[in-house]
Amino acid sequence: MPRPSTGTPSPAWTDPDCPVARALDLVGDRWSLLVVRDAMDGARSFTEFQRRTGIARNILTDRLRRLTAHGILAQQSAPSGRRLQYVLTDVGRDLFPVLLTLRQWGERHAFEPGERHSTLVDQHGARVPDVRPTGADGAPLDADTTHVRKTGGPSHR
Template identity: 75%
Template sequence: MAPAWTDPNCPVARTVDLVGDRWSLLILRDAMDGARSFTDFQRRTGIARNILTERLRKLTAHGLLAQVDAPSGRRRLYALTEAGKDLFPVIVALRQWGERHAFDPDEPHSVLVDATGTRVPALIPASPTGTP
């Protein structure tokens, strides 16, 4: 973590530095799906506990998650911040790609739908061209 950024000028590289490891994105996926507690995350992802501790700290340190006190009692819970919620399109895009390309043609898999049960259309950048 010493070199600060892999490539300080590229926004993609910075984002990948923050969430581009085996677990962070899955933690955020679960957070978006309602996970709040340490054991919740641990059970859903199957991540090692010490790594989970570290990831939760990293994500909180960078403002993607925040620790909130539970309504009753004082157990600490993690909640998505605005910045964290803002990663939603990334998760959706990853999910849609996975649905299209990471399963065998005959293999069953989920399809992303919204609250009303209709299928969410593919995310497409407004203009179909490259990165300046």
């Protein structure tokens, strides 16, 4: 079933048949993912996003516009009613496992042993366990145990 139109033209897809490429076309630049990260961490206003990321105003304006146009963020009235704020949509919250996996990869590979870095903890203060994909049988999955299968498109029923 086709997805509902957001009223925003679809981007020119880098690789129209690949879900990874399409996802990267939508959120694959560093600023978009950092804005989503900060929204997950409670940022709501333009000023908060700019302060947390250090992003230039024109780039932040563009990223907020794109993330909103593609249904990752939504604008709503702030509690004061005087300004608009940005909130994650369900589509945006669906990026949590992506950011978690990217964070955990960074913890393992982007820091020297013993180098300080932030750590994600659960509501009880315990470190979030490493994400490890498993198959239907519970066996670990990796690049050697999976492959891509093309699915039907408009010409397949």
